[in-house]
Amino acid sequence: MHADSLTYIFLNAAIVNNFVLALFLGICPFLGVSAKLKTAVSMGIATMLVMLISSICAYAINNLLVAYDLEFLRLISYIAVIASAVQLVEMSMKKFSPSLFRALGIFLPLITTNCAILGLALFQTAKEYDFVQSVSYALGAGTGFILALVLMAGLREKLELAEVPGISQGAALSLMLAGILSLAFMGFAGLGA
């Protein structure tokens, strides 16, 4: 597979360099929202939507900044774009699916400070992707995020019923679990390279 082909970019972002398990982006929602499978899926989809919107906007803004020689404003304008994209998704979700809006609660506005999204915008700029490649990259990253979140949520739902030593309850156990998942994803390293 060619390194610039769309399939490669998609698979690379989704599996080989999974944003959560290989690049450590978006750990907070990964640990915070993965207790229930249902919320994990909706959170994943919301994040993916924000990723897609902000990736497209970031692409446009970056072209504008480069044209006017204002690259030092990149970080500030990206974060502003992401905050607006989150607001947009929040408002449309409130209108079309109020029950989902209530279920996600505080985690919805917190998508703004999900580093996976800013990371996505920064990486696509650093890799100099064109428009179609950026979209493919955003879709791949979103899919990878959903995949990691759903896997984790599935495991944690089963783990609820298991008997574990008192000191390992909570975050410590989740981190160990994430380590094993990450170990599994390392098996994909070198795929398609």
Next chain:
Amino acid sequence: MAGRKRDDTITADTFLEGIWRENPVFVMLLGMCPVLAVTNSVMNAIAMGLATTFVLIGSSTLVSLLRHVIPKQVRIATYIVIIATFVTIVDYVIQAISLDLYNALGAFIQLIVVNCIILGRAEAFASKNRPLKAVVSGLGMGSGFTIALLCLGSVRELLGSGTLLGFSVFGAQFEPWVVMILPPGGFFVLGGWLLLFNWLRERKASPEVKEAVHAR
């Protein structure tokens, strides 16, 4: 630390809180992404800790100075812009000091913007306190964060490459545990530290249980 008899007194606790009782990483589980991502060597951990501390202090000071000026409705957006400004400064400074370090830390310098510790402190502390107190607390939180990074970084570098700050510790015959400097190692080591702290806390919380065990 001479405190005044007002509710904005600065005590040793203002500083120490961030290091132990409210340690941002081990207790509050904030800012996990850089904690896991850049701690594959001690040097990276120190650099990241110092960069975050600088941004934390800078943004706390500015937020605290402007706390009566910033309108309530747009405060989060304002905080983020202030933080992004300081991160841009750090980004250029590190690039100027050491390009190797800049490449090793990669995008994670710019990602300090979305580190929840900084926004959290701006919202919860700096916007309600006087500048000096905000600086002291920022320094404490920053030190706590740096210490946490060091805890992870030293274990991972020691086991993953058998070195500490680049100097060989175990000698040439040591077979490095490569997994420790790879992503899974980050999760395992942080999980291990949390287990250790949970265990210590449990022991401290229930001395009577311990005595009962000893009495048997």
